Amino acid sequence: MAIQPSRILIVDDHPLVRAGLCSLFDDEPDLSVCAEVGNVRDAIAVARTESPDLALIDISLEDGNGIELIKRLKVHIPELKMLVCSMHDESLFAERAINAGARGYVNKHQITEQILEAARQVLAGRIYLSDKMVERVIDGFAKRKDTGGSSIEDLSDRELEVFGLIGQGLSTSKIAERLHLSVKTIETHREKIKRKLQLATGGELVRHAVQWHIEQA
Helix, strand or coil: CCCEEEEEEEECHHHHHHHHHHHHHHHHCCCEEEECCCHHHHHHHHHHCCCCEEECCCCCCCCEEHHHHHHHHHHHHHCCCCEEEEEHHHHHHCCCCCCHCEEEEEECCCCCCHHHHHHHHHHHHCEECHHHHHHHCCCCCCCCCCCCCHHHCCCHHHHHHHHHHHCCCHHHHHHHHHHHHHHHHHHHHHHHHHHHHCCCCCHHHHHHHHHHHHHHH
């Protein structure tokens, strides 16, 4: 009796990326894409109906954040294995993804063999991180910048999400609408971010966020 291929759910907000990943996995006899979606809402619904073995999740999604999606899937479908596949900085997001419930982090810029290896390792119950990130974990994140103040790494997951949206040019009201939160809550997050990053004004916060967004692009 032939062994059934592992079923993969792709969650990415770019249709072309989803198409490329579908093509990549469908060429492998042991891997098969059961569904592909671009937002948090559909990801949760499809994960419940399709029962995938692995969810491949991007950080930036149409209606939210991949880290928050991982947390929600971990609660609703604890047996689901999750792997982040994103272009965002691994040193900033990999630890957050693992803490949220993912089993690995692979950069979209990696060659296809590494993406396939990451998927197979996570499906086998192992954690997948780049050699660089493994070294960082072992060293206790000793290379974290220590300037006598706080860094972006000290922001909570929600604060980092708000910071990223500020960098994209979204107003407080638009961020509140995007995250389904009140304007007052977003204003509170902004103040916490300013305090943690030792920024005096809203203008400094916006400039800092925009510069960070440009560096991440």
